[in-house]
Amino acid sequence: MFEKITINGIIQGEKCMERTENLIMQEDRWKPLKEMNLTDDFLFDVATAELENCKTIIELSTGLRLKSLKWKEGQKVIHNIPGKRGIRMDFVAESEDGRVFDVEMQNRKEGNIPKRTRFYQALMDAPMLKSGEKGFDKLKPLFIIVICDYDPYGMKKYCYTFESRCKEQPDLLLGDEVTKLFLSTKGKNGDEVSKELVDFLHYITESNEHGLPEECDERLRRLHESIQEIKTSTSVEVEYMKMEERERLVKEEAIERGLREGRIRGREEGRKEGRIEGRIEGRAEGRKEGERIGEERLANLLMKLSKQNRQEDSIKALEDLEYRKKLYEEFGV
Numbered sequence: 546m547f548e549k550i551t552i553n554g555i556i557q558g559e560k561c562m563e564r565t566e567n568l569i570m571q572e573d574r575w576k577p578l579k580e581m582n583l584t585d586d587f588l589f590d591v592a593t594a595e596l597e598n599c600k601t602i603i604e605l606s607t608g609l610r611l612k613s614l615k616w617k618e619g620q621k622v623i624h625n626i627p628g629k630r631g632i633r634m635d636f637v638a639e640s641e642d643g644r645v646f647d648v649e650m651q652n653r654k655e656g657n658i659p660k661r662t663r664f665y666q667a668l669m670d671a672p673m674l675k676s677g678e679k680g681f682d683k684l685k686p687l688f689i690i691v692i693c694d695y696d697p698y699g700m701k702k703y704c705y706t707f708e709s710r711c712k713e714q715p716d717l718l719l720g721d722e723v724t725k726l727f728l729s730t731k732g733k734n735g736d737e738v739s740k741e742l743v744d745f746l747h748y749i750t751e752s753n754e755h756g757l758p759e760e761c762d763e764r765l766r767r768l769h770e771s772i773q774e775i776k777t778s779t780s781v782e783v784e785y786m787k788m789e790e791r792e793r794l795v796k797e798e799a800i801e802r803g804l805r806e807g808r809i810r811g812r813e814e815g816r817k818e819g820r821i822e823g824r825i826e827g828r829a830e831g832r833k834e835g836e837r838i839g840e841e842r843l844a845n846l847l848m849k850l851s852k853q854n855r856q857e858d859s860i861k862a863l864e865d866l867e868y869r870k871k872l873y874e875e876f877g878v
Contacts, residue, residue: 603646604764607690692749701734703735708724752772
């Protein structure tokens, strides 16, 4: 009985990681660079490395016209507490008049995006004030723009704009100068928004000549030309292949660690079960169901981390139970 349960424990650990590996591989099938759209993280990252492309994206998303744009210090990764893990920002830039823009591409409906924007706001506001400083007027106007390849609120709108208002007097603004825009590529209300926005959001999902209208804004046309240059660049293609290889190796290492952990836990569980053999029959079914749910929960977490290229968190989640619990809470799994 002892040996049988020990082996079963090992097998269960291996099955858990096999399911995780299969889920990851299904979600992360390699896509050729030329077939990518701006909803794909790699292409969006490369495209927004060019400040002019960022300016175009901001202008078409908001309807604003910016004279100039510069990188916000510390953009891409912001660390709110020294020594703690930073959160990755797609890009953060500042206009000539001091307005700050955080633009995020969200290609999957997961996590609590509205609350994540609240976190983004805190991360960007905090560095604007020195420790102990009371001059809150130094906080700059902030735009948080989330481009979603899905409808975040299910109301078929291309754009959902949020500003803080008085509940008792809706026309009274709070005046915190924070605007949050959730753009949806799945909108249906083209008569309520600008043609430039509709064309841009369509191009996001079909970033090629087929996604570019014959008559479109010149800024969108220039963005398209930049995207085509990226897709035909040999150096970008090589970098993409290197990145894919690095990620594959990290994922394989994480999966192997998970298998080792599964074997160890299987043996420990087997020993424990062997000592309580007399009571195991009545609890076996409940435990199996609990193990199955636990395995699926871990597989789901690892898959979500993989989608966000958080390989270090995947490894730490397998090694540290408390850290894994925090990640469960973060992703709501």
